Amino acid sequence: MKPLLLSTFVALALSACGETTVTQNPLNSSAPANHPMLQPAGPAESPMPTPVVPKDDTYKGHGMVTRVSNDLGSIEVEHDDIPGLMPAMKMEFYVKDKAMLNGIFANDEVNFVIEYKQGQEKIASITKVKKAKKDQE
Numbered sequence: 001m002k003p004l005l006l007s008t009f010v011a012l013a014l015s016a017c018g019e020t021t022v023t024q025n026p027l028n029s030s031a032p033a034n035h036p037m038l039q040p041a042g043p044a045e046s047p048m049p050t051p052v053v054p055k056d057d058t059y060k061g062h063g064m065v066t067r068v069s070n071d072l073g074s075i076e077v078e079h080d081d082i083p084g085l086m087p088a089m090k091m092e093f094y095v096k097d098k099a100m101l102n103g104i105f106a107n108d109e110v111n112f113v114i115e116y117k118q119g120q121e122k123i124a125s126i127t128k129v130k131k132a133k134k135d136q137e
Helices: 003-016
Strands: 028-032 057-069 074-079 089-095 109-117 120-128
Touching: none
Parallel strands: 089 120
Antiparallel strands: 057 074, 057 109, 074 089, 109 120
């Protein structure tokens, strides 16, 4: 289509939709400036929240052990939210002392304390959650 014919067609189409004002795009005289493809995108989505940097401190956690590596001194835990430190997730943690892992196995429910210091976290203590006798039957 010729530019004039295209502008006329667009003007007629827009006026049929209730649009009455057609202005020309200075970069391309054949396309109206108020054409939807030339308009800026709608409101930007909310920005990502700024991550909170935890304080050097200890934090209590609870979760289910998914893997234990006695050789590395690490344990992978699918844990609940640890307020002030991190959201719920599955994560590998190193322990302060490999002996803490004795008797801890995959599928054990555990409570633990994380020592967070200068961006590093280590499990300072870990205990199995004792099941009620009723749950063991």
